[in-house]
Amino acid sequence: MPEIKWIDADAYLFDIDGTLLNAFGGAHYNAFHSALKKSFNLDCKIDGVQMHGNTDIGILRAVMTREGLTNGELEAKLDETLEHMCDQVELNRAQLHATVCPAIPELVRELHAQGKLLGVATGNLERIGWIKIEAGNLREYFSFGAFSDKHEKREDIFRNGVAEAKRRLGESATVCVIGDTPADITAAQAAGIPVIAVATGIYKLEQLAEHNPDVCVAACSELLHLVSAVKR
Numbered sequence: 001m002p003e004i005k006w007i008d009a010d011a012y013l014f015d016i017d018g019t020l021l022n023a024f025g026g027a028h029y030n031a032f033h034s035a036l037k038k039s040f041n042l043d044c045k046i047d048g049v050q051m052h053g054n055t056d057i058g059i060l061r062a063v064m065t066r067e068g069l070t071n072g073e074l075e076a077k078l079d080e081t082l083e084h085m086c087d088q089v090e091l092n093r094a095q096l097h098a099t100v101c102p103a104i105p106e107l108v109r110e111l112h113a114q115g116k117l118l119g120v121a122t123g124n125l126e127r128i129g130w131i132k133i134e135a136g137n138l139r140e141y142f143s144f145g146a147f148s149d150k151h152e153k154r155e156d157i158f159r160n161g162v163a164e165a166k167r168r169l170g171e172s173a174t175v176c177v178i179g180d181t182p183a184d185i186t187a188a189q190a191a192g193i194p195v196i197a198v199a200t201g202i203y204k205l206e207q208l209a210e211h212n213p214d215v216c217v218a219a220c221s222e223l224l225h226l227v228s229a230v231k232r
């Protein structure tokens with residue numbers, strides 16, 4: 001994708017963890033453990049499961065499979081398990097702190113000021129995702145979100161985000177995803193959406209570049225320069 005194309009997009013879907021911000025304090029992590037205990041009487045930790053680029057339901061499923069439970073057991077209690085996770089993060093939101101990634105406040109403010117539609121597209125559950133966005137003081141810039149509550153696969157989350165952007169802007173609207181993991185790149189490619197990869201999560205620029213994103217940058221400050229230049 002030539003640079004001008006992503007700059008000209010009508011809407012941007014931002015991943016949360018590692019892209020907009022990095023959350024810490026354990027509220028989300030501990031919510032998995034509380035839910036696994038309450039719904040399935042599991043005392044295990046989620047450590048060892050692929051978390052970066054995964055979805056909350058995907059993480060739950062991987063842990064339960066590892067612990068010998070069946071998909072049917074998860075499905076039977078899925079709704080109450082997800083609700084309990086969200087309740088726990090809400091309850092412990094004071095412990096959830098966010099470090100916003102470099103140049104993100106300036107980038108989303110600039111895109112928003114230019115009239116772009118901004119959404120989040122994340123493997124987080126909706127209530128948890130918005131709590132993180134609020135912790136990063138970014139809520140005012142985002143009009144909508146696509147989350148994992150109803151979509152376990154990342155590519156379906158992205159498709160849902162694009163559909164919502166087109167519902168708001170019209171069928172001809174162009175949408176671009178911004179994410180920090182190989183999973184974001186491959187999911188966007190599977191969904192046919194242009195993707196910008198940014199190395200502010202755990203993956204290095206070279207690792208992301210191997211998956212052939214349309215644009216690959218070390219940090220969003222590189223995008224900010226280009227976006228700001230358009231205005232002048």
Ligand SMILES: [Mg+2]
Nearest residue numbers: 015017018180
């Ligand atoms: Mg991420």
